[in-house]
Amino acid sequence: MSDEGRPHDQAPAPASEASQTNTGRPHDQAPAPASEASHVPEQIGVRKGLFGARGSGDTSGYGRLVRPVLLPGSTPRPFGGYFDEVADGLGAALAESGVGFEVAVESVVVFRGEVTFGVRREFLVPVARALRDEPDLRFEMCLGVNGVHFPQDAGRELHAVYPLLSITHNRRIRLEVAVPDGDPHIPSLYDVYPTNDWHERETYDFFGIVFDGHPSLTRIEMPDDWPGHPQRKDYPLGGIPVEYKGAEIAPPDERRGYS
Template sequence: MSDEKTTPPEGGPEKGTKPEAVGTPREDATTPGADRPVEGDKATAEKADASAAVKPGEPAPAGTQRTSAAALEAGSQNVPAGVEPGARTPLDVVDVRTGLFGVSGTGDTSGFGGLVRTIAMPGPSERPYGGWFDEVVDILTEVLDESGTGFANAVESVVVDRGELTLNVAREHLVEVVQQLRDDPDLRFELSLGVSGVHFPHDAGRELHAVYQIVSVTHGRRLRLEVAVPEGDPHVPSTTAVYPANDWHERETWDFFGIVFDGHPGLARIQMPDDWPGHPQRKDYPLGGIPVEYKGATIPPPDQRRSYS
């Protein structure tokens, strides 16, 4: 065995100094959190963060709408060809949430109660959209203009975000839009994956959203349609005449979110009991914590079952 002593690596701790424990954070003037407020200032800091957040209905600051060229190259932002790197689609702020899951005033000591999150949705995109997106929008524009409806009247906005194309459709023209998307040979979105609901309580006048995912098996494309309606008038035309498989999806969306699909052949609850109050997947639905048991369920004979036609 050798008696040679191992020489400390260059740049290591000097003789006589105590090495720092592994994993021990070191705070100095450049360390984030070095000026961390004391516990007594926690509530004041949380209020300051909340007041500084962008309020619903206000555009997000330009500084928060930019991204680095490296991030663009990594695919984190969909920027069409010809658009200068760093530009982003403007965002529409719909809510500012405070606390963990919007809950505050609890005994939670994890620090999540001080969270302040600005909830924003991508706004309209500008051409070129990129790839086949432009082709689909151009063809749909042509067929809607020829029918007399007009693309500008039927489609409120075109959004390209995270590599996906979304058309925000006016509810009164929804059926015609899906009919054209399904039947036109250059579009051929012949498959609907269903409809789901989303509730944005702070998106004034557009609180309830019906979201449709449709697929063109012929052309290998996927498109999202979105219809927004107010809570006070939650009516959307049924698409079952165009996509019959949406039947039970529309029933489930009505059951959980309260969106009424006009013209549906049998709009009844599908998950909850018939006498269930309210629509439990809305964000303002109370969490009662009351156990509920399904009792007395029976299966009537086929000739006595509820008819949906």
């Protein structure tokens, strides 16, 4: 039927029905979208202007633009796809060691077809070990650790994100641990995933997260006597004075703040 012959308020076919129509079968590997749409984002701040810059003039023409800074909120069950199987397997493994799933995992976020388990830092090592060793889970590889700095997330300013890969089951998940700026300590996963050695050193170098139990937690790219941690959003921008045929360009001594 043409567009003119169909009412404009007619609801489109559900995604699963459309998939069956176009391909003859549903996408059995795609996570179910229903739970993802039902979670409520968490607002951690407000951003003003086009880029959120403050401390200098806004030349973008969008100085009056105000928008919230949002993080994806927890997703209720069912998570969709294999995400529920991973959560159930992890819960069963933790229960055998006397730890409840809700005690160790503070949130499960399904966002853009990917799942992130928010883990309390004191349970990070047993959670990672269960994900690695349990036959139904078998996340043999940790692809490193990424630091993230959210200055607006009060009491949880520093986040460490661990992407995990199961070669056995061809699955990917993430673990995320959030700690306050005043107590940036997270247990090292070196004993569980030895390849995290240099990744933890780099995250310490650039974000200041201290990985307790690491065998040699020293800077890996910046000089040992370098002050501060350069990839934090509150780090001042520096430089080296450069001479240009008698003129000298001084380095910037302070970075604009972003809120």
